[in-house]
Amino acid sequence: MITVKAICSRLQYLAVPLSSSCVFQMACDHFISKARTPLGAALEILGREKVSNWDSKMTLFLSLVESVLFYGVEVWGGRYLEDIEVVQSRFLKRLLNLPFSTPGCYLRLETGRLKLKVNALKRMMKYWIRILEMKEDRLPRICLTQLVQLDVRECNLPELNWATQLRGHLSIIGSDDVCFDADAVTVKRKLLDMCERWENHCFSLDIESCPNSRYNNHFPKYALLVQVLYPTLEVSAVRTRRE
Structure with a gap:
């Protein structure tokens, strides 16, 4: 016999905030907010140690910031693949001393980055494989079967069906039949x-968005033809831009 002691509208399970709405909005907001601390720490380290190598900067972002943001993202991130991009945009803008109004497509094309949703969906697909490898009497496998x-x-x-969300993302690249x-x-x-396919899709979206942006009339003219080299040069980004 199960005794209900209390009914609450929110709780934490394995460090993931849950609410009665069951749509994981609280989890998304929580991890975006939580990523601010390591983001600031990463920028402080890069400034203090005067790190100039671009790959090292991105590795530090991956290990300190993205690892915090992506905690459990394969479960809660299906509806919020666009929302999490704010973390990477904030990091790149502060790192390169760019205005906060700089369009995200400019940032990613100039630095050779893809949206964070690329890695987030990869994690969702790998989690999907892990569930498919489980025995049919395991709870995650039972839940997936019911969702399907x-x-x-x-x-x-x-909005409540993880399988539907995954199929929706895969349908964009023509792979929903696999699901x-x-x-x-x-x-x-x-x-x-x-x-x-997912990487190419996200890259194509940035290419298509760039010419339509009114933020800068000059950038779209050369961004798609000329590779910007200064992020890979071991010099100050600010000084390079001015020169």
């Missing part, structure tokens, strides 16, 4: 191709 069955019903609520008809071996075999 709900996905084709009229009563399905996409429900394949086993773990098949998904593993197609994983690299799906990741490459």
Whole structure:
């Protein structure tokens, strides 16, 4: 017999905030906010140690900032792949001393970065494979089976269905047929191709967005033809831009 002692509208489970809405908005806000601390620490380290190598800067971002932001993202991030990009944009703008109004597509094209949702979806797909490899009596596998069955019903609520969210992302790159008809071996075999398609899709979106931006009339004219080299040069970004 189960005794209910109290009903609460929010709680934390394995350090992931949960709310009665079950849409993980609270989790998204929590980890975006939590990433601010390591972001500031990373910038402080880069400034104090005078790190000039671009790869080292991005490695530090990956290990300190993205690792905090992405805690459990494969579970809660399905609806918030665009929202999490604010963390990378904030880091790059502060790192390069750019105005906070600088469009994200400018940032990523100039620095050779892709949106964080690229890595987030990769983690979702790898988590999906892990579940498919589980025995059918495991709870995660049972839950996934139920979500897949709900996905084709009229009563399905996409904002609450992890499988529907994953299928929606895969449909963008023409891989939604893999979601429900394949086993773990098949998904593993197609994983690299799906990741490459997703990367190309995100890169294409930035290319398409750049000419339509009114922020700067000159950048779109050369951004797609000339590779900007200063992020890879071991010199001050501010001094290089001025020169």
